Amino acid sequence: MGAPRVLVVEDDARLLAMLTELLEGAGYDVTVARDGQRALHEGLTGSFDLILLDRGLPALEGLDVLNRLRRTGITTPTLVLSALGNPADRVEGLDRGAEDYLAKPFDVAELLARLRALLRRHEQTAPAxxxxxxxxxxxxxxxxxxxxxxxxxxxxxxxxxxxxxxxxxxxxxxxxxxxxxxxxxxxxxxxxxxxxxxxxxxxxxxxxxxxxxxxxxxxxx
Missing domain, CATH: 1.10.10.10 (Winged helix-like DNA-binding domain superfamily/Winged helix DNA-binding domain)
Structure with missing residues (x-):
């Protein structure tokens, strides 16, 4: 079926470059977006196995992007990666459609493990x-x-x-x-x-x- 396809949404150029290199090295096919509008466009028109989503984005907040994708029926598993990491922020992210939530700064090994877990769960439970x-x-x-x-x-x-x-x-x-x-x-x-x-x-x-x-x-x- 080819490499897992992941949409990485992050406005920090250095972090985006690091995430791209990390994920490509781990065998993912990476598409990037640096603002909310581009993320929404990619999410609506592309086909992905995972979305890695920042919250504090230009143009459109990350959870608003996710909410709009969910309203159109797109169920791509999404991990929110955000500096907003207190319990209330995590609860909001999960309530608005994210499958997982990881606060910045993050451990690289944990991030990769969480993405692998999301892929496994999605493969096991993907709806017909x-x-x-x-x-x-x-x-x-x-x-x-x-x-x-x-x-x-x-x-x-x-x-x-x-x-x-x-x-x-x-x-x-x-x-x-x-x-x-x-x-x-x-x-x-x-x-x-x-x-x-x-x-x-x-x-x-x-x-x-x-x-x-x-x-x-x-x-x-």
């Missing part, structure tokens, strides 16, 4: 993703159809359908899908090709074309 006509199981790269049959998907087909299913009400541009699902490609036509493959296997209703804008998950059957 409803798609038109069935349920996507990313662990086996297949769709269990409502009639009881199963359809196997390739890795890229599964990644594309998963990304659409994690943003069920959003229209995603071909550029956004290319960056999130096919980062090694430079031709947006690859998105159209894999949409065609999904429709061929699962039916045209699986992915809806929004003319001039992009694609979104089809309506439930």
């Amino acid at each position: 993703l409803r798609v038109p006509g069935g349920v996507l199981d990313v662990t086996v790269r297949g769709v269990q159809l409502d009639d009881g049959s199963e359809v196997a998907l390739s890795e890229r087909e599964c990644d594309l359908l998963e990304h659409l299913a994690r943003h069920p009400r959003q229209v995603l541009s071909r550029h956004e899908l290319l960056a999130a699902v096919f980062p090694d490609a430079d031709d947006q036509g690859v998105v159209d090709t894999y949409v065609h493959y999904l429709r061929r296997k699962l039916g045209r209703a699986t992915v809806q074309t929004v003319r001039g804008l992009g694609y979104r998950l089809g309506a439930p059957a």
Whole structure:
């Protein structure tokens, strides 16, 4: 399935560089954001396994970013890493949607251990993703159809359908899908090709074309 994808949101340039080097060294695929608006954009349009989130951000406070992501149905496990570390701050962070909360300054080994624990819990408890006509199981790269049959998907087909299913009400541009699902490609036509493959296997209703804008998950059957 590739390296775990983590969105790191931190406005301190030196700390952000340190976290990026640390996480990449630990085998993560890192995307960064230095303010709340960029973090919200990345969270809404990208596909991540984890979010590492500061609170005191320019443009939009970290917990407000998290709250907006949760309201759109994005359930990516999130660890808040903040200088606001008293008990009331931790309680607020957990109540507003974070799965874990670690105060700065922090121990590097503890941070990595907490991220590993979040990944394990998410893999064990990740909800099934409803798609038109069935349920996507990313662990086996297949769709269990409502009639009881199963359809196997390739890795890229599964990644594309998963990304659409994690943003069920959003229209995603071909550029956004290319960056999130096919980062090694430079031709947006690859998105159209894999949409065609999904429709061929699962039916045209699986992915809806929004003319001039992009694609979104089809309506439930």
